[in-house]
Amino acid sequence: MTTSSSWLLAEARRTSRNRCIVAALVLACVAGWLGAQAPYLREFFRGPTTVTAQHLDTLSPTNAKAPHWVRLRAEEMLDTGIEEITVRKKRGVETGRSVSGHYFAARLGEQFVLVKAHGDSAPGKELVGEVRALPTDVAQRLFAHPNAQKLRPHFMPLLLDLHDFRTKGWWMLGLAGVLVLAAGGWGLVALGRMQNPQIHPTIARASQWGRLHAVTRILDQELRAPDTQKIGGWTLTANHLLRKQWLNLDLYNLNELLWAHPQVTKKKLYYVIPAGETHALVLKWRDASITLQGKEDAVATAFAHIATHQPWILLGWNEGYEKLYGRQRMQMARDVQKNRQRWQAAQAGVPAGASA
Structure with missing residues (x-):
């Protein structure tokens, strides 16, 4: 019997399996490379x-x-x-x-x-x-x-x-060792997540928001909504930010967001000649920061989307927000939480001050 959370767990297994495949391919390539260098390596270890x-x-x-x-x-x-x-x-x-x-x-x-x-x-x-x-x-x-x-x-x-003669060999063995350790460690972590998707960072994070099957059911409903938007490889729903890629699965709760602001980067050739500009939407949580790259109208639409569904967060950029996020992030989180409580009280028709 399948549960409503099965597709999210399946995605965690899928990305973990793909990471295992990549790690195995890297190890196979290293082994093939060292095998092709076998005549040299024999002399390297044997001596002149x-x-x-x-x-x-x-x-x-x-x-x-x-x-x-x-x-x-x-x-x-x-x-x-x-x-x-x-x-x-x-x-x-x-x-x-x-x-x-x-x-x-x-x-x-x-x-x-x-x-x-x-x-x-x-x-x-x-x-x-x-x-x-x-x-x-x-x-x-x-x-x-x-x-x-x-x-x-x-x-x-x-x-x-x-x-x-041995200089090449030391570099070769050093690089091979680094690749083997990196791919082996990466693959072992992915193997553990494939066998037990509950320890996948995304699943573990989603489990903090409530029962996994309930979170997945809500997310599934939001993904079918007409206002769902795709930007910068991510899918933006009413309450979540989701990324499903061949090697990555990421999910964030927009209701825990602290600050969102558009970002425009002007490009110049030789520091003088204008060469266009790039647009992005920067989203900042207490423990994460994500930049969504997109066209100007897509960024504006995504920013308006968040301002509509999470109106209690800090919106737009100013130097005060930047300093507060960098130096007093916990205070920023408390201020945003108070804003959310006031907004929810207003929506419920509770008089100001009665929510205390």
Whole structure:
């Protein structure tokens, strides 16, 4: 047997289920991403592979199964004089430059391998770096001199980059960890709400207004009323503000509203040229504030709607209301409650002062 509150509980389960789906997709994407990086991660955890000149000559930077992070000992380090310059610019104007790489030739018996060093100091004979393909522009500069052409057959078609191989991995694992924790926590909370929708914030809030089935029945009736208005992704009824989205379910009681005012934001290009304006209706409760974006006429209609159904609240913006809401919100709530009591007494025909 279904109750009148079943559709609101069903909505809470639906949005919670969708959040579980999103969390599972994020976890699956993280797992797939880490799986695609498996060759790199194996070397990250295993450390550099010690190789000889003969072994190094057989390695291919495009072979995922071959080691890329290697350790070897050079017999001699020769400075090629080739540098990599990084130019810094701001708005197209050069602001400085620095040496970001220096190339050396490491002699390994009768063969050589080009080594890219970072920093100011020259590398020692113990080399640890990543095997990469020899850049074409660097090779052209290295063998530009006729005398250097004689040495070209002795150079391996490789580059040993002495950068920190694990830097990428730390960033990768850190980002993956953050995503897993965020998605896992988000998914667990959503799973709990799906299994027990009573703990969903919206359901818990609605339960404070009365029996859930009674609140839902009233809301259902209001949603069918002709004066119901949609604005900024929300549905405005006589006494409630509802938002139903794929991932969100929000419900607020307009009878608990303290203050409502339209808001106009003027946009300018380069702080000078007018570029139109945006309109919104700002609704403020004691513990929440919601901005409903919409066209000017929609905002005006929504403001008039609230002024008609909740005439006891503070309407319109002024600096005094802003200060009161920011510094003495409890006092504002008491003042609004008194306004509501006076309005209800007037509607019931009770003489002023008799309601005390």
